[in-house]
């Protein structure tokens with residue numbers, strides 16, 4: 365089996381989690397004051413015209429080969445122990461990409477050249493939240509797909525997380541027909557457009573969503589963990 | 595006479611336009627630029643730093659203050675240079691290392707340093723060691739700031755430090771490292787001179803390294 369589904373949506377179709385945005389801006393559980401909210405709104409309105417998020421996934425048959433390796437079609441990935449065990453009982457695997465898009469990158473470059481660090485900072489963080497919100501849409505879509513088949517989905521895991529080497533991004537993106545993801549890899553295995561996220565999800569009747577990220581992460585300096593460690 | 599407390603207030607509250615107007619007015623009244631900076635503007639940035647540490651203000655407000663400070667400094671710089679003095683208290687080259695594109699934290703550190711009177715050359719993201727060496731040579735920087743957010747790119751900081759040694763520049767620059775996965779012990783291990791986990795403490799650390807605290 366090989367199914368590919370990609371979605372080209374308008375900015376207004378993506379529901380940005382503004383609380384996530386405020387967190388990334390360093391507000392923790394606080395909300396910005398009027399002045400900053402005005403700047404955020406201004407940028408938000410600009411974004412409506414120059415951001416086309418794009419996301420999607422491929423579904424692959426596969427299996428967990430051993431404690432560290434997973435096979436998707438003929439590709440053997442090495443996401444490491446933590447991620448492989450989180451995929452336990454998966455009958456199907458989804459590889460996904462989500463991006464705020466090239467238009468966003470170009471727009472952000474223009475903002476950078478305006479030499480206004482406040483605007484650039486807020487625009488930059490909003491771009492990250494757009495990419496993350498696009499991942500949420502991938503997950504919603506996969507959940508619906510799994511639900512119809514009486515299945516569950518795991519969390520999403522990306523190269524770079526939990527010791528999954530970034531170079532594996534090459535193998536992951538090669539699972540898609542050329543041009544489909546609208547993402548390119550640099551020599552150092554980074555994705556362009558910059559505001560992009562890639563990863564995998566396990567799907568199966570006995571798959572469980574294990575706590576991930578903020579729940580188990582021990583990264584003390586992480587902006588999202590401020591509450592836990594302060 | 596311009597009330598210079600208002601300049602302090604304008605920077606503290608991040609009012610760029612007001613800061614520019616007041617700086618220009620003070621200059622017209624022949625105020626000493628060095629004294630404007632030392633006795634009012636830097637004092638305001640110190641208070642901004644204190645409020646930030648106490649969670650009374652947050653990153654965007656911090657940046658707004660930095661933006662106002664920079665605008666005023668830009669006006670004072672030519673005047674000071676005309677008098678044979680420089681505004682910059684140090685030259686910093688900063689960038690995100692090869693294989694990494696996370697730049698939000700790096701940008702914050704850069705603008706805080708700038709707001710506090712450093713000249714900052716931000717060379718961007720995904721930078722290899724040759725680019726860092728080149729920038730330090732070209733700008734004769736005395737501080738190098740390295741940022742990495744991925745555990746896989748952290749080791750590259752060591753590569754950059756080695757490249758500095760090879761280029762014979764290691765004694766010329768103090769290296770400060772940062773980024774969420776970086777720690778003091780990692781910094782020590784790779785032979786960096788300093789580490790900091792917030793933009794604010796980065797300024798203190800850099801001043802400390804240069805002996806200007």
Ligand code: B12
Nearest residue numbers: 524555561562696697698699739741744745772773774793
């Ligand atoms: C925002 C973000 C993104 C954005 C990028 C935005 C950008 N332009 O920077 C997006 C969504 C695009 C993204 C993508 C990816 N990301 Co990312 N991202 C983050 C996130 C959520 C926040 C980083 C951030 O901006 N924090 C806020 C700033 C203010 O904090 P900071 O960077 O730590 O900086 C402070 C200090 O560290 C310090 N500091 C920083 N630099 C310096 C330098 C000096 C000199 C000094 C003194 C101090 C200093 O001062 C700063 C200010 O206080 C982190 C998780 C986290 N919370 O750290 C993951 C994270 C860094 N990402 C991660 C990964 C793996 C990726 C991807 C590779 C995943 C993938 N395969 O899709 C992709 C790569 C994209 C690509 N194009 O190739 C992982 C890294 C894992 C690891 N430890 O190796 C993290 C930790 C997430 C995770 N759950 O594991 N990411």
